Amino acid sequence: MRLSRRLRQERTETELSGSQFSTLGWISTEGPLTIGRLAELERVTAPSMNRTVNCLVDAGYATRTASPDDGRKVIVSATEAGETIVLETRRRRDAWLAKRFAALTPAERETLAEATTILRRLTDQ
Template sequence: MTTIDVAAATRLREAIMSVARAARTHRPDHGLPLTQITVLGYLDRSGTTTVAELADRMHVRVQSLTVSMNKLDDGGLIVRRTDPVDRRRQLVELTEAGRALILDDRAQRDAWLAQSFADNFDDTERGLMMLCVPLFERLASDRGR
């Protein structure tokens, strides 16, 4: 088995982070901080969830989400309701406005990436990068090892 050395791992991490930063700069200005956009993204991917589960996925404390949740609720982007099974828990879900905002956010970043691919890479390079997508997905899912 071939292993990657620390220097190579550092280069890979830095490259991935550079692409992520570049994608963030092409995010539309919705007037929301990144934390609130992140909450909307998690809710869109996970569906209805509890605040505790959301905090766990985001690796933050429930208390850290309170201000963001209040602002998103006040802005009509999420709705909170009592869990009918366990009345002590609160369920959170996206509203249609919240879903539209996060879909617009993604669409603009996807358009930037597609244009960047078209402008900067030939067919062979684009194909090679697309072959790497499942590898990056697997790398991203390896959270605990």
């Protein structure tokens, strides 16, 4: 939790909440997604994700368009401003982590790599 909190401090200066930033990150990484898919990825309900997307659209970080295949579905895409926030935040976090990893021994880095695999398996269940 402390590491997560510390990494959040490396975000760009925006008014985005953690869930809003996470959603924007999914859109940036995966490309345009439906509200339903975003809800699955974030493990929230579709109405909850709709509120999150509304905030991103209102802030100018995402856009909504009707699906060409199904007019009932909405496709959410990141705007240039949204992409910029995600990329800058990732750059800052990577720089912060790289500096700390450089101070670790090879054995400590190997232990962290193993722990990462285990933690990823736990969160994907």
